[in-house]
Amino acid sequence: MLKDITFGQYFESKSFVHKLDPRTKLLLLLIIIILIFISKNWLSLLLVALLIFSSMIFSKIPIKMYLKNLKAVLPILIFTMIINLFYAGSTTATPKWSQNLFWNLTITDISLSRAVFMASRILLLIIVSAELTYTTTPNDLTDAIENLLSPLRFIGLKNAVHTLAMMMTIALRFIPTLIEETQKIMNAQKARGADLENGKLIERIKALIPILIPLLISSVRRAYELAEAMECRCYNGGEGRIRMKQLKYNFDDFFTFLIVFIVGATIIAINIIL
Amino acid sequence: MSILEVKNLTHTYDGNTPFMHDAVKNVSFSISKGEVIGIIGHTGSGKSTLVQHLNGLLKATEGEILLDGVNIWENKKNIRAIRSRVGLVFQYPEYQLFEDTVYRDIAFGPKNMGLSDDEIANRIYEVCDLVGIKRDYLDKSPFDLSGGEKRRVAIAGVMAMQPEIIIFDEPVAGLDPQGRANVIKMINDYSKRYNATVLIISHNMEDMALIADKLLVMNKGELAIFDTTENVFRQHERLIRMGLNVPIVTQVMLSLKQKGIDVPDNIFTVDQAVDYLLSLKQGGNRNA
Numbered sequence: 236m237l238k239d240i241t242f243g244q245y246f247e248s249k250s251f252v253h254k255l256d257p258r259t260k261l262l263l264l265l266i267i268i269i270l271i272f273i274s275k276n277w278l279s280l281l282l283v284a285l286l287i288f289s290s291m292i293f294s295k296i297p298i299k300m301y302l303k304n305l306k307a308v309l310p311i312l313i314f315t316m317i318i319n320l321f322y323a324g325s326t327t328a329t330p331k332w333s334q335n336l337f338w339n340l341t342i343t344d345i346s347l348s349r350a351v352f353m354a355s356r357i358l359l360l361i362i363v364s365a366e367l368t369y370t371t372t373p374n375d376l377t378d379a380i381e382n383l384l385s386p387l388r389f390i391g392l393k394n395a396v397h398t399l400a401m402m403m404t405i406a407l408r409f410i411p412t413l414i415e416e417t418q419k420i421m422n423a424q425k426a427r428g429a430d431l432e433n434g435k436l437i438e439r440i441k442a443l444i445p446i447l448i449p450l451l452i453s454s455v456r457r458a459y460e461l462a463e464a465m466e467c468r469c470y471n472g473g474e475g476r477i478r479m480k481q482l483k484y485n486f487d488d489f490f491t492f493l494i495v496f497i498v499g500a501t502i503i504a505i506n507i508i509l
Numbered sequence: 510m511s512i513l514e515v516k517n518l519t520h521t522y523d524g525n526t527p528f529m530h531d532a533v534k535n536v537s538f539s540i541s542k543g544e545v546i547g548i549i550g551h552t553g554s555g556k557s558t559l560v561q562h563l564n565g566l567l568k569a570t571e572g573e574i575l576l577d578g579v580n581i582w583e584n585k586k587n588i589r590a591i592r593s594r595v596g597l598v599f600q601y602p603e604y605q606l607f608e609d610t611v612y613r614d615i616a617f618g619p620k621n622m623g624l625s626d627d628e629i630a631n632r633i634y635e636v637c638d639l640v641g642i643k644r645d646y647l648d649k650s651p652f653d654l655s656g657g658e659k660r661r662v663a664i665a666g667v668m669a670m671q672p673e674i675i676i677f678d679e680p681v682a683g684l685d686p687q688g689r690a691n692v693i694k695m696i697n698d699y700s701k702r703y704n705a706t707v708l709i710i711s712h713n714m715e716d717m718a719l720i721a722d723k724l725l726v727m728n729k730g731e732l733a734i735f736d737t738t739e740n741v742f743r744q745h746e747r748l749i750r751m752g753l754n755v756p757i758v759t760q761v762m763l764s765l766k767q768k769g770i771d772v773p774d775n776i777f778t779v780d781q782a783v784d785y786l787l788s789l790k791q792g793g794n795r796n797a
C-alpha cells in the first residue's frame with residue numbers, strides 16, 4: 236500500500252543519465268521546468284517534450300515506472316482539464332467550433348486545445364522530476380544542493396547550508412525506516428483489536444492516536460540515538476569536513492548542458508517569432 | 510481435537526515485483542488446546558511472517574488457517590473477533606504503549622472488544638495479579654516505567670483480552686536474566702490459569718526447554734521439524750546444520766558422552782541435569 240509510490244525512489248543502473256553529475260541534473264531540471272512554463276505554443280512544448288523523452292530513453296528506466304506515477308496524479312490532471320475546458324479565457328480569437336453542454340457551460344476548440352495543453356505541461360513536469368529521483372541517489376542529490384548553495388558562505392551562511400543538507404540526507408534516509416515502523420505499530424494495535432478501516436471520520440481520526448504517539452516517541456528516541464552515534468564518530472558540523480566522493484563535471488555534462496541550451500534558445504526564439 | 514490448524518500456508522512478499530520471494534513455503538501443522546508450542550528457526554526463516562497469519566494480520570498467498578475448524582477469513586467482518594481470540598504480542602511490545610496511564614493502556618484491547626467498564630476493570634485487576642503489576646502502578650504513566658516493567662504492561666495489555674490462543678514473538682529479547690525468568694513465568698501462569706494454547710518464538714533454547722511441550726522448527730521458510738521438545742533436541746546435528754543449537758546443558762552432556770562417559774541424551778534443563786547428577790551420586794553411595 237505505502238510501497239506503491241515510485242516517485243522519489245532510486246533505480247540502480249549505469250546509464251548515461253545516471254552517470255551525469257548530480258549538479259548538472261539538478262540545474263537542468265530547473266531549466267527544463269522553466270522551459271515548460273515559458274512554452275506558450277504547441278511547437279515549443281513539443282520541443283521540450285522531445286528533449287524529455289530522449290532523456291527518458293537515455294536513462295534506461297522502464298517507461299512503465301514513469302507511467303506508474305501518472306496513475307497517482309490522474310485526479311489532478313482530470314481536474315485541471317475540466318477547469319480549463321469550461322474557462323472561457325481572455326482570448327480575442329473567435330472559436331471556429333463550439334458546443335453548448337448545459338446551462339451556460341460551453342466547450343470551444345480553443346478551450347479544448349488549452350485543456351490538453353495544460354495537462355501535457357503537468358505530465359511533462361511530473362515525468363522530468365521523477366526522472367531526477369529515479370537516476371540520482373538521495374545522497375548525491377543533497378551533495379549537489381549543498382555544493383550549489385555553497386556561494387552562500389560569502390554572506391555568512393556556510394553552516395546553515397551544511398546543516399540543511401545534512402538534515403535532508405537524514406530525512407531521506409529515514410523515510411523507509413518510518414514506513415516500516417508505522418506498519419509494525421499498526422499491526423500491533425490491530426492485534427489489540429484496533430479498528431482502522433471502519434467508522435466515521437471522527438472515529439477514524441481518533442483511531443490514529445494509538446499509532447501516532449508510539450511513532451512520535453520512537454522517532455524522538457531514534458533521533459537521540461543517531462545524534463549520539465554521530466557525536467561518537469566526532470561529527471561536529473560542516474567545518475573542515477571533506478568528501479570521500481568529490482563532485483566533478485566532465486565532457487558528458489558539458490554536452491548535455493549544450494543540448495539543453497540549444498533547445499532553450501530555440502524555444503525562446505519561437506516564442507518571440509510566433 | 511485441534512484448536513488451530515494451518516494448511517499448506519504459503520506467503521509471498523512483494524508479489525509480481527523483482528523483489529518477490531516466498532517467506533513461508535507450504536507449511537502445515539495442527540495444535541491441540543492447551544499445548545505450549547515453541548517456534549525456533551534461524552534469522553529470516555519466516556517465524557514472524559508465519560505467526561502474523563494466525564490472527565489475520567497477514568493474508569496467506571496460498572493455504573488457509575482453521576480456528577476450531579472454521580477458516581478465519583470465512584467472514585471478513587469477523588476478523589476483529591478472531592484477533593481477540595488469538596492474541597499476538599509483538600517483539601518489543603513496549604514500543605506500542607501510548608496511553609497516559611498503565612490502566613488505560615491495558616484497557617485498550619478489552620475496550621476494543623466492546624466489554625463493559627466493570628468487566629474491563631475486573632479483567633485488569635485479574636491480569637495485574639497474574640503478571641505481578643502492583644495496584645499503585647496503574648495510575649502511573651507507562652513511559653515512567655523501566656524497560657522490563659513496560660514489557661510486562663504491554664504483555665498484560667494482550668492478556669487482558671483473555672485470548673484462547675496467545676502468541677509471543679521473541680518475548681524475552683533484550684531482557685536481563687531476572688526479567689526473562691519473569692516473562693517466562695507470566696506466560697506459564699497465563700496458560701495454566703486459562704488453559705490457553707501458547708505459541709512462543711524464541712532464540713533461547715534454555716527457555717524453550719523449560720516451557721515448550723512441542724517445538725516447531727522453521728528453516729528457510731519451510732517447516733523442518735514439528736515434534737515434542739525432547740525429540741527435537743535429540744536431533745542436535747540436524748539443528749546445528751540449520752544454524753540452531755540445543756540448550757547448553759545438553760551440549761555439556763553431549764561432549765561428556767563423546768569423551769566416553771555414559772550419560773543420557775535427554776537432559777535439556779539445568780534442573781534435569783541436577784536431578785540426574787544427584788541420583789548418580791546417591792546411586793554411587795549405594796554401590797559403595
Ligand SMILES: Nc1ncnc2c1ncn2[C@@H]1O[C@H](COP(=O)(O)OP(=O)(O)OP(=O)(O)O)[C@@H](O)[C@H]1O
Nearest residue numbers: 522523531532550551552553554555556557558559
Ligand atoms: N514486510 C516485508 N516485506 C518484504 N519482505 C519481508 C517483510 N517482512 C519480512 N520479509 C522477509 O521475509 C523473510 C522472513 O522474515 P521473518 O521476519 O518472518 O523472519 P523471522 O524468522 O521472524 O526472523 P527473525 O528471527 O530475524 O525475527 C525474510 O527474508 C525477510 O527479509
Ligand SMILES: [Mg+2]
Nearest residue numbers: 556557558678
Ligand atoms: Mg521475527
